[in-house]
Amino acid sequence: MKKDQLLTRRRALLAGAVAVGAAGTAGVVALRTGGTPEAPSAPAAGAPARHLPEKPSAYRLQPLTGYGPPRAAPRRPPVRHEPLLRISGRGRTMVLTFDDGPDPRYTPGILDTLREYDVRAMFFVCGEMASYNKDLLARMADEGHVVGNHTWSHPLLTKLRRGQIRSEMERTSDVIEDAYGERPQWFRAPYGAWNRAAFQLGAELGMEPLAWTVDTLDWTTPGTGTIVDRVESGAAPGVVVLSHDAGGDRSQSVRALRRYLPQLLDSGYHITVPRRQYT
Template sequence: MLSDHQITSRRLLLVAAGMSLLGTAAGCRAPWSSEEVAAEAGVDETALPVMPAGSGGAPGAAAAASAPAAPSAVASPSAAASASPPATAAPGVVPVRKALTEAETKPVYELDAARKVVALTIDDGPDPRHTPTVLALLQQYGIRATFFLIGENATEHPALVREISDHGHHIANHTWTHPDLRSLSASKVRDELVRTSDLLHTTTGRQPTWFRAPGGDWSTESLKVAADLGMRNMAWSVDPRDWSRPGTSAIIDTVLKDVRPGSIVLNHDGGGDRSQTLAALKAYLPVLVDSGYFFTAPPN
């Protein structure tokens, strides 16, 4: 029986192994490192278990060699979340925003395909009907995801925003009202992004470092504002169009057909009836885990 510390350490090793970085295909430097992951969770990286020789860095092999039989070969993210900072930012604290290189301002569509890693992204929440079920599924399989939250929804459900953060997931900016940014003036685009980042920072104590334009429709101004706020832009490479409710089987089939090492998968937990999405997640997540995929997200 593994202790809590061993489980946390093992999960961190799996996450660190998957830090093959968003943006590698575009020539970008890794946006997060194994040292950042270990430091965030308060774990001494030198104490992490060593990957078995000949595993090629694939965490699936390490898990099979030393972890209990799963579907969840990786541990729940809740343990690492216990080291999170306070849930709300101190009044008057100005967030530190990273200066981005020109390459880092470009939308990222996939991860490094050299590793069998997937980034699961969840858009349009939080939604009290569906987000708790998504969180329970991710915890069941030890998956850490990125939630792109809409400001209007976040301000109505701050406790749910904090719950997502407390589970160790990455919280990112998806605008305030989910508009088509290409049709907005520069001042309105800035308002959409700044209001959302400020709210998420105030609610969770963490400054968003990633942004996704609604519909993937970036504008010149939104790219500029995101860079000003220290946010990189995350697109996707696998889109089952679950928002259109094409049927549970269609969502499952698209994900399993299109996913490959380095994929960024798009799903939704808000914006309407997401029962098909939930049913699809329940079906395809264990298939991906059992197929040797592991999941990554930037540190909070």
């Protein structure tokens, strides 16, 4: 009699265990199919269950940023076959650009004049120069100027292999990001010598190629008056002016800016920086 009672009790326990296991399995399946079953009494596998507090822990880190949709990745610019020469915009807009710097002998004077007239400009910097003058890039950022990539050592890109061009661009973008606060969105080939690899690599690195419309040829030190005349005679809506703030004696360029900038403003020109469509 005792043996029969023991067998009956064992069968009941086995039947109960089967029922519990079935309930747990049903919960997992229903969850995957969108149902809302009751939670199983115990997990079928995995780490042991923890007793979670009813209220958030005081030691749990709180988010520091607001909620919102994730930021979209920046759109890559198209691979162009020639650089941009002009800008589009309303009215009499022009862009002033300065290459090869920054140079602590001349760049501060240019920045002083731009700040005096509340004007923004573009500086296409060489990474090697920028690495020694990061404070000037930080000032450009503070005062609202745009910094572009002019390669690391100002080589003739058409004489370099593809890997060398990438290195020249990437190293410069890294320095700009470190000192300016963000990676450049524009690049300019030294000597205006572009090739297919430069266009492709520039686009891969998120940069648009910008050339110029008016070349002051200030690197030839033609005289302050000559530089002023070239800018004023070439002034027109959408024009991009090329000057230099490094690469030699640029004192004429600094003095010329002080003369032609107020005259351009008095003539109704709006000196601005270009805006990218692919940001």
